[in-house]
Amino acid sequence: MRVHVTDHPLITHKLTVLRDERTPSPVFRQLTEELVTLLAYEATRSVRVSPLDITTPVAPTTGVRISEPRPIVVPILRAGLGMLEGMVKLLPTAEVGFLGMVRDEETLQPTTYAERLPADLSDRQCFVLDPMLATGGSLGAAMDFLFRRGARDVTAVCLLGTPEGVSAIEKTVEGRDVTIVLGALDDGLNEKGYIVPGLGDAGDRLYGTV
Template sequence: MRVHVADHPLITHKLTVLRDKRTPSPVFRQLTEELVTLLAYEATRAVRVEDVEIQTPVTTTVGVRIADPKPLVVPILRAGLGMLEGMVKLLPTAEVGFLGMARNEETFEPTTYAERLPEDLSDRQCFVLDPMLATGGSLGAAIDFLFARGAQDVTAICILGAPEGVAAIEKQVGDRDVTLVLGSLDERLNEKGYIVPGLGDAGDRLYGTV
């Protein structure tokens, strides 16, 4: 598994505002979108392309375009939805699927309550969106789900990660082709399974409590 922690002052600046508990939901949502676009730039370095000949105003030349089958972007509901717009803004030709997962707050184990994905993901590059990599349960389950459908390689984009979550994903994926892109690798998890210093519950801060 490859792990890339983004190191850019704009990312650090936006993360600082996201972490601040005084940041209201509208600002939080806007900054999340901007931040994910920056992370998506890093995450798509290995996106598959194919040559294409075009005519410029001066001459013909060969460029590249996103290859078929198109990449699949999969936000993990609900918090991953807040990352979707920032991702498809950079990769507008991608298709979008959905995975609904919830964490049991006592066992920290994930359960899948909804999915909207192609039955066959053979030869597809998949980009999973999950704001917080804490214990790694939900993200690990999502990665397993995609590979079970035939995905060839999976890139996970997370705003924050904890060392415990990174280690859990690394152990789970084995030699499968997985890349993890983080905005920041934080210190640790607390006794409730929350990232420290973190930014709280991303879903609640994006959309409010239900």
């Protein structure tokens, strides 16, 4: 498993504004989209491409294009939906699937309540969007779901993560081809399973239901 924590002043700046409790939902949504587009550059570093012969106005040349089967982007509902636009802006030819997961606030265990994905993901590169890698339960369950459908490799894009979450994912994926791209690696979790210092509940802040 590979973990990449980005180190870029634009990302750090935008995350600082995102974390601020005074930041309103419209600004939060816009910043989330911008951050995901920046993180997507790193997340798509290993996207598969195929050679393509073209002719420029000056001469023939060979470039590349995204290979088939196309990558699939999978936001984890509901908060991951707020990351979708930023990802497909960079990868517009990708297909989009959805996983609905909810965490039990007592046990912190995830439950899948909805899915809209191809039945067969064989040889597909999957990009999972989840703002917060906290306990790792929801993201680990989502990755396991995709691998059981036949996914070739899975890359997770998260705004924030914790050492506990990263460790939990590593145990869950058991040597499968997984990459995690984080905007920041925070200190850890509090007694309620929230990231510290974190940014609160990403879903509530995205959609104004605080």
